[in-house]
Amino acid sequence: MKVTFLITLALASFAPAQNAKIEELYHKNCAGCHGANFEGGVGGSLVDGVWNHGSSDEEIYRSIAKGNIPLGMIPWEDTFKPDQIRAFVIFLREQEKKNLSKGQNLPSPSLDQQTKTELENYRLEMVVENGLKDPWAIAFLPDGGRLVTEKSGKLRIISAAGKLDPKAIEGTPQTIEHGQGGLMEVALHPDYAKNGWVYLGLSDGTRAKNDQGKDEVRCITAVVRGKIKNHRWVNQEWIFRADPKFQSGAGVHFGTRFVFDKGYIYFVIGERGGMYEVQDLSRPNGKIHRLHDDGRVPRDNPFVKTKDAMPSIWSYGHRNPQGLAMDARDGALYSTEHGPRGGDELNLILPAHNYGWPVVTLGMHYNGMPMDYNGPDGQKVMSVTQKAGMTPPVTSWVPSIAVCGLDFYTGDKFPKWKNDLLVGALAQKEIRRVRIENKSVVSQETIFKDVGRVRDVAMGPDGFIYVVLNGPDRIMRLVPAQD
Numbered sequence: 001m002k003v004t005f006l007i008t009l010a011l012a013s014f015a016p017a018q019n020a021k022i023e024e025l026y027h028k029n030c031a032g033c034h035g036a037n038f039e040g041g042v043g044g045s046l047v048d049g050v051w052n053h054g055s056s057d058e059e060i061y062r063s064i065a066k067g068n069i070p071l072g073m074i075p076w077e078d079t080f081k082p083d084q085i086r087a088f089v090i091f092l093r094e095q096e097k098k099n100l101s102k103g104q105n106l107p108s109p110s111l112d113q114q115t116k117t118e119l120e121n122y123r124l125e126m127v128v129e130n131g132l133k134d135p136w137a138i139a140f141l142p143d144g145g146r147l148v149t150e151k152s153g154k155l156r157i158i159s160a161a162g163k164l165d166p167k168a169i170e171g172t173p174q175t176i177e178h179g180q181g182g183l184m185e186v187a188l189h190p191d192y193a194k195n196g197w198v199y200l201g202l203s204d205g206t207r208a209k210n211d212q213g214k215d216e217v218r219c220i221t222a223v224v225r226g227k228i229k230n231h232r233w234v235n236q237e238w239i240f241r242a243d244p245k246f247q248s249g250a251g252v253h254f255g256t257r258f259v260f261d262k263g264y265i266y267f268v269i270g271e272r273g274g275m276y277e278v279q280d281l282s283r284p285n286g287k288i289h290r291l292h293d294d295g296r297v298p299r300d301n302p303f304v305k306t307k308d309a310m311p312s313i314w315s316y317g318h319r320n321p322q323g324l325a326m327d328a329r330d331g332a333l334y335s336t337e338h339g340p341r342g343g344d345e346l347n348l349i350l351p352a353h354n355y356g357w358p359v360v361t362l363g364m365h366y367n368g369m370p371m372d373y374n375g376p377d378g379q380k381v382m383s384v385t386q387k388a389g390m391t392p393p394v395t396s397w398v399p400s401i402a403v404c405g406l407d408f409y410t411g412d413k414f415p416k417w418k419n420d421l422l423v424g425a426l427a428q429k430e431i432r433r434v435r436i437e438n439k440s441v442v443s444q445e446t447i448f449k450d451v452g453r454v455r456d457v458a459m460g461p462d463g464f465i466y467v468v469l470n471g472p473d474r475i476m477r478l479v480p481a482q483d
């Protein structure tokens with residue numbers, strides 16, 4: 001009786017379709033039974049990690065959509081659209097994570113202590129403590145030195161002994177520092193010792209004053225190579241530079257990151273705020289590209305014969321991948337890609353595949369509204385969580401951890417981590433160790449937490465794990481603990 005009454009009351013008072021941010025929808029419709037702080041009441045706690053009716057995203061979705069009338073949980077599928085129910089799932093996952101991480105003992109290393117993880121123990125060492133501003137990526141020179149990019153456009157050298165050269169390399173290409181963009185990726189050609197080529201990924205474009213005297217910026221990610229001689233950047237050659245008509249004023253989603261393999265370079269251009277543009281093969285944004293390492297288009301690229309398609313495109317439908325790495329065991333290429341609020345992805349990159357953004361996403365808008373976009377005719381379309389012909393991620397993270405930087409551990413200093421994927425994360429300030437078998441994720445573990453925002457993670461030729469941190473701006477490394 002009581003239950004029936006409650007349901008009738010709830011349905012009667014909340015019935016009209018609702019269009020609001022997810023926080024408001026929760027407080028209006030759910031807090032009465034599940035608590036203002038999700039702690040539970042008539043309905044159970046939604047943040048204790050205990051899910052009586054199934055703990056996967058799909059099961060939680062079902063619990064909300066179908067309800068459980070005998071127990072007193074209202075079916076909400078007539079009140080909320082599927083994308084709103086999906087937004088509830090993301091929102092509840094965020095709250096659960098926030099609550100559970102309070103009591104959690106994640107490995108947060110400090111300099112003087114050994115840090116224990118499931119399989120290996122490590123010590124944290126400082127490589128560069130001072131003098132870097134917004135470091136972005138690291139590459140390892142054969143003499144034991146390292147190259148580091150700074151977002152403002154500087155390419156800097158750290159000596160084998162660990163000293164940061166106060167002077168940046170002179171004559172590096174001009175970059176447009178704008179929002180998330182600037183000088184980003186740096187990598188050496190696999191035959192660097194012989195040919196000396198250094199590759200950079202940067203925001204390329206123009207900054208000019210408009211009629212109102214305001215700065216107007218137009219830019220897009222580009223790839224360039226050059227050599228370093230006597231502390232100068234020389235022999236510069238552009239590898240990929242989009243037509244200026246593709247430049248945009250947006251300060252977001254530049255992508256970058258390179259992988260070299262068999263004479264090819266794979267590189268990422270983020271969606272640049274273009275949303276549905278990433279589904280358009282005549283545009284460079286929201287794509288992973290493949291070129292010969294001198295910039296020529298490989299004749300067997302998947303879209304070379306497609307009318308109006310850019311021939312460098314290898315895969316498309318990407319939002320903002322900022323991790324790219326190849327599994328040495330089987331040559332499989334992986335990317336980590338920033339989702340919006342919810343739905344960060346690990347993708348297995350296959351030629352011609354469409355990874356779905358913004359048609360498919362597991363996330364929602366930052367303001368708590370379900371994800372939507374302007375479709376091909378400019379009409380508003382709601383995103384969905386899966387769609388035939390669009391490749392789903394290998395795994396995803398809800399809530400988002402803000403994936404950035406990716407490398408396979410192939411060294412011998414941490415033998416139990418051999419061939420594991422190291423996934424950096426900015427917002428969650430962590431490194432995840434992800435075990436991949438037969439192209440599937442079999443387990444994952446946070447091995448590094450709360451030292452700073454992880455911008456890049458890379459194994460050095462010495463087998464140590466280098467971490468490029470923002471806030472504070474530092475480079476540190478993980479070395480095996482003695483015992």
Ligand code: HEC
Nearest residue numbers: 029030033042043044050051052053054063071072073088
């Ligand atoms: C009238 C009270 C009531 C309202 C309103 C209500 N719920 Fe529930 N909810 C319940 C009850 C009762 C259960 C079953 C609890 C149990 O089995 O422990 C439940 C279960 C759930 C579950 C499954 C929990 C589990 O452990 O698996 C989810 C998820 C959930 N509710 C979400 C929501 C959301 C989201 C809203 C708002 C849109 C909402 N509920 C509104 C009463 C309510």
